[in-house]
Amino acid sequence: MIRGPIKWLIVNVIAWIVGVLWILPFVGIFMTSIRPFKEIVHGWWVFEEFHPTFSKYFEALFHPSYPLWRGLINSFIIVIPSTIIPLILAALAAYAFARFSFPIKNYLFLTMLFIMTVPQQMMIIPIFFMLHNMKLLNTYLGLILVHSSWGIPWITFFLRNYFTMLPTELEEAALVDGASYRQIFWRIVFPVALPGIVSAAVLQFAWVWNDFFFALMLIYDPKRMVATQILPLLKGQYHIDWGLLSAGSVMVMTVPVMVYALLHRYYVKGFTAWAIKK
Amino acid sequence: MRLEKLSFLLPALLLIFIMVIYPILATILLSFNIDIVVGAKVSDKPPSLENYFKAFSSKELLNWKGVETGTFPMGALIHNALWVAIHLPITTILGLLLAVLLQNVKGASIIRSLIFLGMVVPMIVGGLLIAFSFDKDIGIVNFLLNILGLKMFVKTWTTYPDTALFALILGSVWLWTGFSVVTYSAGLASIPKEIIEAALVDGAKFRTILFKIIIPLLKPVTVAVVAMTIIWDLKIFDIVYVATRGGPGGASMVLSILMWDYFARVADYTMSATIATILTFIILPVAIIWVKLVMRGR
Amino acid sequence: MVLVVLENITKIFPPNVVALDNISLKIESSEFFVTLGPSGSGKTTLLRIIAGLEKPTKGRVIIGDKVVVDAEKKVFVEPGERNIGMVFQNWALYPHMTVYDNIAFPLRIKKLPKNEIDKRVKEVAEALGIRELLNRKPSQISGGQQQRVAVARALVKQPDVLLLDEPFSNLDARIRVTAREFVREIQKTLGITTILVTHDQADAFAVGDRIMVLKDGKIQQVGTARQLYDEPVNLFVANFIGNPPMNIIKLVPAHPVIKALNLEDIVPKDDSLVYLGIRPDEALATVEIDNAYIVGKTRIIEYVGARKYVKVEVEHGFPIKVLAGENVTENQKVGVLVRKVHVFNSKGIRIESITY
Numbered sequence: 024m025i026r027g028p029i030k031w032l033i034v035n036v037i038a039w040i041v042g043v044l045w046i047l048p049f050v051g052i053f054m055t056s057i058r059p060f061k062e063i064v065h066g067w068w069v070f071e072e073f074h075p076t077f078s079k080y081f082e083a084l085f086h087p088s089y090p091l092w093r094g095l096i097n098s099f100i101i102v103i104p105s106t107i108i109p110l111i112l113a114a115l116a117a118y119a120f121a122r123f124s125f126p127i128k129n130y131l132f133l134t135m136l137f138i139m140t141v142p143q144q145m146m147i148i149p150i151f152f153m154l155h156n157m158k159l160l161n162t163y164l165g166l167i168l169v170h171s172s173w174g175i176p177w178i179t180f181f182l183r184n185y186f187t188m189l190p191t192e193l194e195e196a197a198l199v200d201g202a203s204y205r206q207i208f209w210r211i212v213f214p215v216a217l218p219g220i221v222s223a224a225v226l227q228f229a230w231v232w233n234d235f236f237f238a239l240m241l242i243y244d245p246k247r248m249v250a251t252q253i254l255p256l257l258k259g260q261y262h263i264d265w266g267l268l269s270a271g272s273v274m275v276m277t278v279p280v281m282v283y284a285l286l287h288r289y290y291v292k293g294f295t296a297w298a299i300k301k
Numbered sequence: 302m303r304l305e306k307l308s309f310l311l312p313a314l315l316l317i318f319i320m321v322i323y324p325i326l327a328t329i330l331l332s333f334n335i336d337i338v339v340g341a342k343v344s345d346k347p348p349s350l351e352n353y354f355k356a357f358s359s360k361e362l363l364n365w366k367g368v369e370t371g372t373f374p375m376g377a378l379i380h381n382a383l384w385v386a387i388h389l390p391i392t393t394i395l396g397l398l399l400a401v402l403l404q405n406v407k408g409a410s411i412i413r414s415l416i417f418l419g420m421v422v423p424m425i426v427g428g429l430l431i432a433f434s435f436d437k438d439i440g441i442v443n444f445l446l447n448i449l450g451l452k453m454f455v456k457t458w459t460t461y462p463d464t465a466l467f468a469l470i471l472g473s474v475w476l477w478t479g480f481s482v483v484t485y486s487a488g489l490a491s492i493p494k495e496i497i498e499a500a501l502v503d504g505a506k507f508r509t510i511l512f513k514i515i516i517p518l519l520k521p522v523t524v525a526v527v528a529m530t531i532i533w534d535l536k537i538f539d540i541v542y543v544a545t546r547g548g549p550g551g552a553s554m555v556l557s558i559l560m561w562d563y564f565a566r567v568a569d570y571t572m573s574a575t576i577a578t579i580l581t582f583i584i585l586p587v588a589i590i591w592v593k594l595v596m597r598g599r
Numbered sequence: 600m601v602l603v604v605l606e607n608i609t610k611i612f613p614p615n616v617v618a619l620d621n622i623s624l625k626i627e628s629s630e631f632f633v634t635l636g637p638s639g640s641g642k643t644t645l646l647r648i649i650a651g652l653e654k655p656t657k658g659r660v661i662i663g664d665k666v667v668v669d670a671e672k673k674v675f676v677e678p679g680e681r682n683i684g685m686v687f688q689n690w691a692l693y694p695h696m697t698v699y700d701n702i703a704f705p706l707r708i709k710k711l712p713k714n715e716i717d718k719r720v721k722e723v724a725e726a727l728g729i730r731e732l733l734n735r736k737p738s739q740i741s742g743g744q745q746q747r748v749a750v751a752r753a754l755v756k757q758p759d760v761l762l763l764d765e766p767f768s769n770l771d772a773r774i775r776v777t778a779r780e781f782v783r784e785i786q787k788t789l790g791i792t793t794i795l796v797t798h799d800q801a802d803a804f805a806v807g808d809r810i811m812v813l814k815d816g817k818i819q820q821v822g823t824a825r826q827l828y829d830e831p832v833n834l835f836v837a838n839f840i841g842n843p844p845m846n847i848i849k850l851v852p853a854h855p856v857i858k859a860l861n862l863e864d865i866v867p868k869d870d871s872l873v874y875l876g877i878r879p880d881e882a883l884a885t886v887e888i889d890n891a892y893i894v895g896k897t898r899i900i901e902y903v904g905a906r907k908y909v910k911v912e913v914e915h916g917f918p919i920k921v922l923a924g925e926n927v928t929e930n931q932k933v934g935v936l937v938r939k940v941h942v943f944n945s946k947g948i949r950i951e952s953i954t955y
Contacts, residue, residue, distance in 0.1 A: 149338045156339070
């Protein structure tokens with residue numbers, strides 16, 4: 024649609040300038056994390072001296088009160104079950120929504136759609152007291168339970184849309200072959216729907232890793248805090264050690280960024296599925 | 302067979318009902334002082350609307366004095382409203398323009414990824430990045446302002462009441478535009494090339510094509526982007542928490558932080574529930590529009 | 600060896616679309632039965648009802664001595680329990696499994712012992728000529744081969760009835776002929792009661808012992824290929840069967856052509872209209888005009904396979920496509936010798952067929 028080589032060049036140049044400008048804050052935070060403070064006191068873009076060091080990373084990881092290494096491990100402990108559990112439960116439910124008919128199906132589906140728009144703040148107070156009652160407050164299990172429950176509505180919605188796009192013939196052939204619905208689901212539908220399932224898994228993983236609010240409300244023992252919780256604690260009350268914070272930030276964001284980089288296709292497909300109906 | 306079909310649904314529905322739906326209902330009731338939380342005494346006050354009166358007359362929610370004089374803080378409701386009013390149009394229009402711009406660019410998917418990065422990182426990091434970028438000495442925003450000769454705006458934005466909220470809002474534009482760019486790009490890809498070519502053959506100029514063909518065809522995408530953006534703006538928590546904690550002096554207070562404040566700092570659980578309920582009911586109209594959009598596709 | 604009985608099968612889709620209207624028929628044991636009809640005739644719905652993938656609104660189906668579905672008595676046997684094999688239009692092969700696993704699937708569901716499964720899979724694969732493909736995935740084999748795998752999967756569990764849903768429509772013309780022969784051979788060898796659904800009359804003619812013609816959910820006619828061809832019960836069947844299609848000529852009873860063909864006594868006098876049906880293969884355009892009852896001028900010559908047809912503008916004012924005799928060219932005066940004509944009344948029902 025852009026005609027003329029000059030116009031094309033201008034457009035490309037502008038686009039790339041926009042791109043570079045856009046990631047400047049990330050570049051900045053990375054620079055700040057590896058350069059000693061005296062070098063960047065007038066700005067990380069000042070390159071009079073350049074003696075990079077990873078000391079801030081170690082400082083963050085092994086911080087006396089809030090060590091990030093523990094935060095990172097805790098994040099993994101929480102994220103992995105919180106991805107697998109809702110994925111399986113929601114996939115089963117999504118299949119039911121896609122293929123079965125039952126009386127209140129539409130109302131249930133509608134309810135789940137609305138739940139997806141509700142803020143976390145809306146459920147956390149009773150959850151807090153319920154978990155406290157069940158002695159699950161400040162425990163891994165409690166947080167995993169909450170994340171899993173919170174993930175089920177959106178994953179069900181997402182996978183249900185995906186399943187309805189699969190041709191029914193495969194499942195009908197399996198029915199004629201004598202398979203039960205359980206067998207059809209695990210042996211036929213799940214493998215064939217794998218791309219969609221990976222998309223959902225990737226998004227849920229990123230979402231749980233990035234979460235802060237649930238952890239803030241339900242975990243207060245520093246030994247059990249997740250990575251995103253540790254970060255604000257590294258922010259000093261009166262003096263902000265940007266080197267420390269930057270190093271911590273880089274480490275915490277590396278995991279979701281890596282997932283995005285490796286599974287980029289699934290990530291984007293998942294995201295745009297929200298808005299685009301094929 | 303029936304039993305089997307039930308087993309598909311039951312575990313998921315059970316968890317949703319116990320851990321999501323019931324707590325949501327309980328929160329709504331708590332805002333009226335009604336306690337249905339199993340096994341815990343959250344409220345022992347008689348049912349009444351007192352929390353709502355208290356909320357709407359509190360300065361944290363609505364500070365009329367601030368609104369009249371145009372100084373911050375103006376109250377969480379106003380702050381969230383401002384957030385939507387500024388963030389939404391910028392991110393939507395910018396997203397569309399960038400998506401269109403990137404249609405013919407070499408390496409467009411890389412650029413899209415760079416812009417999208419803000420969506421991938423935790424919002425805690427996002428908030429830190431904002432605070433970092435608006436810092437007086439090492440923040441890139443102030444550096445650019447200096448270069449552009451706008452020295453009067455140079456300061457650590459997040460520590461001043463009149464600029465704290467704007468820093469957060471502008472920062473959120475930087476973080477969230479990736480969503481609209483990627484979504485609009487996908488939408489553009491679904492427009493058949495032939496329609497654009499037919500318009501070119503008909504002699505239409507770029508501006509006409511954009512406004513008369515592309516934008517109307519992208520209407521469902523726009524509705525989705527707008528709906529999701531508004532909901533995101535209203536729910537925002539992490540960014541504010543880590544960058545300003547709602548300060549200074551409540552100048553960047555938002556509804557979700559206010560809710561947390563009542564819970565964690567003041568331990569007034571019914572007020573906390575009230576703020577949460579107010580927040581949810583503000584989201585409701587937008588949620589209805591979004592749900593309608595989704596259901597229309599069935 | 601089982602027979603299949605359908606009694607009063609009716610299927611109505613909401614709000615009030617009648618897909619099948621009171622279908623009753625009996626399919627003999629080991630018969631190769633074909634349901635033929637245009638799209639929307641209900642033929643696939645009927646097959647799916649027999650398979651158990653749809654439920655009839657009324658009526659019942661009996662396979663062998665078991666009632667597999669009874670709408671009024673609320674009896675329903677699951678597809679997996681009806682001991683049927685089905686070949687879907689798009690094969691429905693499991694894409695993530697090898698050919699071996701595809702064929703073995705129904706046996707594994709039945710939890711047969713491993714060596715039994717292996718024996719049967721290899722047997723069936725051998726019989727269908729796909730033994731060497733067992734390790735490949737569906738995407739790595741041709742359409743014709745995929746079809747054989749689908750048939751293998753259907754047959755491996757030694758079903759009572761074999762159902763085929765438009766099995767040839769996805770194959771190109773060249774392969775279709777071999778595929779048809781192949782399926783027919785297998786059916787005759789195994790003697791398995793088979794029901795095939797198609798919209799292509801050539802398919803039906805090639806494989807079917809008996810053919811049922813469906814239109815808008817109603818049975819038009821059931822009979823052998825010969826019966827349908829020579830004694831079509833109405834205009835629809837007459838026109839649907841046969842390629843090139845039968846010439847249907849709409850005339851008033853007093854029309855001169857009726858007299859020319861000696862049909863005055865047969866044509867009903869009180870009817871406002873009559874239809875004459877003449878198959879292109881049963882009439883010949885010849886340069887010898889003298890003996891012909893009908894004369895006309897040739898227009899366009901057309902080749903269908905090895906045969907040469909010509910469209911003739913008959914002097915009585917209508918066109919008719921017939922075989923072209925020797926030396927017949929375009930724009931020539933010719934006589935048309937009619938060997939057989941079918942007479943239909945104004946409602947489209949066949950009254951009689953005359954052979955000259």
